[in-house]
Amino acid sequence: MLAGGCLFGYGLALSGMTRPEVVLDFLTFRDLGLMLVMAGAIALTATAFWLGPRLLARPPCGEFERPRAGLRASTVIGAALFGLGWGLAGICPGAMLASLGTGNGPILLGIAGTFLGAYLQGRFAPEE
Amino acid sequence: MNPFPNGWWPYLAGGLLVGAGTGLIFLVTGLRAGASSVFTTTWSWLSAHEYFQRPAFRTARVWRLVFSLGLIAGAAAYQVRVGEVFVTEVAPWRLLVGGLLVGFGTRLSRGCTSGHGICGLAAGSRPSLVAVLTFMGVAIVVAQLLRAAGVTP
Numbered sequence: 041m042l043a044g045g046c047l048f049g050y051g052l053a054l055s056g057m058t059r060p061e062v063v064l065d066f067l068t069f070r071d072l073g074l075m076l077v078m079a080g081a082i083a084l085t086a087t088a089f090w091l092g093p094r095l096l097a098r099p100p101c102g103e104f105e106r107p108r109a110g111l112r113a114s115t116v117i118g119a120a121l122f123g124l125g126w127g128l129a130g131i132c133p134g135a136m137l138a139s140l141g142t143g144n145g146p147i148l149l150g151i152a153g154t155f156l157g158a159y160l161q162g163r164f165a166p167e168e
Numbered sequence: 169m170n171p172f173p174n175g176w177w178p179y180l181a182g183g184l185l186v187g188a189g190t191g192l193i194f195l196v197t198g199l200r201a202g203a204s205s206v207f208t209t210t211w212s213w214l215s216a217h218e219y220f221q222r223p224a225f226r227t228a229r230v231w232r233l234v235f236s237l238g239l240i241a242g243a244a245a246y247q248v249r250v251g252e253v254f255v256t257e258v259a260p261w262r263l264l265v266g267g268l269l270v271g272f273g274t275r276l277s278r279g280c281t282s283g284h285g286i287c288g289l290a291a292g293s294r295p296s297l298v299a300v301l302t303f304m305g306v307a308i309v310v311a312q313l314l315r316a317a318g319v320t321p
Contacts, residue, residue: 041193041231044201045238046245048189048282053246055182056174060258061321067311072171073179078285080183081190085290088191089200096195104198107288111295118277119284119299121269123306128314129266130258132281133274134203136267137236141243143253149260153267158207160268161275162219 049138051081058139060130067127114167125157189242190286199231200291202283203239204274206232257321273303 055077056062066074093104126132131139131150139147161167172179193201209229211220247253256263274280277299279288284303288296 041197041199041201041234042238042241044189044193044196045235046189046242047192048186048201048235049239049242049244050246051182051185051187051189051242052239053182053243054185055179057182058243059254060256060263064258064311064315067308068315069308071173073174073176076172076176076179077183077186078289080180081186081286082290084184084187085190085194085286086292088187088194089287089290092195092198099194099198100196102198104194105200107200107291107293111298114276115278115295115299116302118273118275119302120306121273122277122280123273123303124310125266125269125271125273126281126303127307127310128269129262130311131263131266132203132270133207134239134280134282136270137203137206137239138243139254139256141240141245142247143244144256146256146258146260146263150263150267150270153264154207154271154274155210157268157271157273158204158275159211159215159271161272162208162211162215163217165272165276166219167276167278 048134049141051077052135052138053142057135058142058144060139063126063130063132063135067130114165118161186282186286187290189238190282190290193235197231200283200287201235202279202287203236204271204280204283206236207271208275209233259319259321262319277303 065071209225284296284299
């Protein structure tokens with residue numbers, strides 16, 4: 041888990057996704073690199089999702105998790121709110137945590153805001 | 169216009185490493201690692217409210233925190249190799265207000281750029297595709313409007 045997280049974090053830093061400026065450049069169509077990051081990540085992840093259950097009856101630790109299915113109104117409303125924040129600040133959960141590792145002190149404001157936002161969601165708009 | 173003015177290899181290589189991380193975690197543990205859940209599960213240590221005390225959150229809180237520490241450590245390793253610290257110039261109010269919306273929105277949607285964007289799309293999930301098109305569409309409109317209004321950085 042720690043090793044997987046490290047690979048993930050190193051990849052985010054290498055690709056510049058830890059820099060809000062690079063994400064905002066994508067959203068304003070100045071640099072479409074984010075598409076390549078997504079393509080590379082989805083390709084390998086899809087391979088693992090496809091191969092895993094075919095090669096192994098069960099993983100060394102745990103069980104193969106089934107994805108939670110079902111499209112709800114909250115899936116779309118939540119995504120729209122997330123989009124507002126992503127477009128405003130150029131930060132998303134994984135990238136902001138990795139960004140802290142690159143020494144980006146001001147990102148603590150984004151992390152604090154995200155913790156607070158998740159708390160408010162749990163208290164006032166609980167899911168399931 | 170060049171769509172990749174800063175080159176394309178770091179983006180693709182970084183994306184492949186991200187995919188190697190989620191792939192490794194899935195093959196070893198069977199878990200689909202999204203990044204946004206830790207912002208909810210960590211509250212289970214701090215708040216006695218019933219929502220945060222749900223068994224699903226309590227059982228996942230340790231691995232999600234370990235995964236998050238991995239994200240931070242991996243990025244730090246890259247930065248040590250490069251040798252310079254990165255500090256954003258995006259305004260503090262944008263980070264704070266943006267973070268609030270990101271936290272509330274991703275948890276209501278039950279996924280973010282990694283949970284819906286990488287894991288969801290890799291699994292061929294239709295709800296995740298709808299979520300991705302929604303947050304990407306909204307974010308593009310917001311970022312373009314801010315830029316047009318002269319809000320930089």
